[in-house]
Amino acid sequence: MNKDIENTYLDSAEMFKALSHPTRLFIINTIKDKKFSVRELSTMAEIDISTMSKHLNILKKNKIIKGEKVKNFIYYKLEIPCVLDFITCATKIIKK
Amino acid sequence: MNKDIENTYLDSAEMFKALSHPTRLFIINTIKDKKFSVRELSTMAEIDISTMSKHLNILKKNKIIKGEKVKNFIYYKLEIPCVLDFITCATKIIKK
DNA sequence: ATTCTATTTTGTAATTTTGCCAAATAGTAA
DNA sequence: TTACTATTTGGCAAAATTACAAAATAGAAT
Numbered sequence: 223m224n225k226d227i228e229n230t231y232l233d234s235a236e237m238f239k240a241l242s243h244p245t246r247l248f249i250i251n252t253i254k255d256k257k258f259s260v261r262e263l264s265t266m267a268e269i270d271i272s273t274m275s276k277h278l279n280i281l282k283k284n285k286i287i288k289g290e291k292v293k294n295f296i297y298y299k300l301e302i303p304c305v306l307d308f309i310t311c312a313t314k315i316i317k318k
Numbered sequence: 319m320n321k322d323i324e325n326t327y328l329d330s331a332e333m334f335k336a337l338s339h340p341t342r343l344f345i346i347n348t349i350k351d352k353k354f355s356v357r358e359l360s361t362m363a364e365i366d367i368s369t370m371s372k373h374l375n376i377l378k379k380n381k382i383i384k385g386e387k388v389k390n391f392i393y394y395k396l397e398i399p400c401v402l403d404f405i406t407c408a409t410k411i412i413k414k
Numbered sequence: 415a416t417t418c419t420a421t422t423t424t425g426t427a428a429t430t431t432t433g434c435c436a437a438a439t440a441g442t443a444a
Numbered sequence: 445t446t447a448c449t450a451t452t453t454g455g456c457a458a459a460a461t462t463a464c465a466a467a468a469t470a471g472a473a474t
Contacts (some may be wrong), residue, residue, distance in 0.1 A: 227363055231344055234343050234408075235338050235339055235407050238334050238338035242331050243432085248323050267319055268319060268323075271450085274432085276432085282319055286412075291423065302407075311400040357419095357421080368422075369463055371423085372423090381448090391459095
């Protein structure tokens with residue numbers, strides 16, 4: 223793969239990769255209106271809390287969500303609302 | 319992972335996965351204005367033609383692009399222009 | 415029909431992703 | 445300080461992704 227091309231698209235590809243997992247899309251849809259902690263999200267999704275922590279970290283690293291500390295908890299919120307618009311648009315086209 | 323939640327987000331996750339590779343983003347950006355064949359795309363990207371064929375197939379399966387046969391060639395075109403808008407929006411937010 | 419040309423598929427090895435458990439951190443509360 | 449709670453990190457095995465080369469298809473051109 224040509225290196226210039228690779229560098230041009232690597233960051234965007236990383237972002238899409240961060241969004242390419244059911245659990246991480248669940249996170250995004252769940253925190254779009256109300257903030258939740260790691261434990262709350264792991265309970266809702268019925269997965270191990272350590273697994274949920276890693277998914278949150280992937281989204282955080284890519285600046286798709288942001289954590290906010292309140293007392294002992296970290297509450298997560300969505301940073302890129304246009305993700306939801308894109309899912310709506312793409313689904314509409316693909317489904318028909 | 320809760321099965322209902324998994325099913326809710328599986329299709330969207332697949333779409334994002336299809337978009338999560340530099341070569342596939344290169345394809346999308348390259349064919350947005352002008353159609354190209356597998357061989358042309360593989361030459362431009364400097365990768366094996368069989369590899370390029372597989373990348374195109376992943377995008378095609380997810381209905382992100384569409385192939386159109388002309389004589390011996392198959393020319394690919396973009397089916398979901400809003401992908402580009404989303405990349406623009408997300409990059410703007412993430413980069414600052 | 416035979417030869418080219420374009421594309422896809424198969425085989426395979428290297429790399430990456432994923433999820434659970436256990437252990438480690440970090441910070442709160444008493 | 446000590447116990448408790450929330451979260452993250454390390455280890456590891458299973459599954460998925462990726463790329464190239466070689467073989468197989470499919471169709472055009474002569």
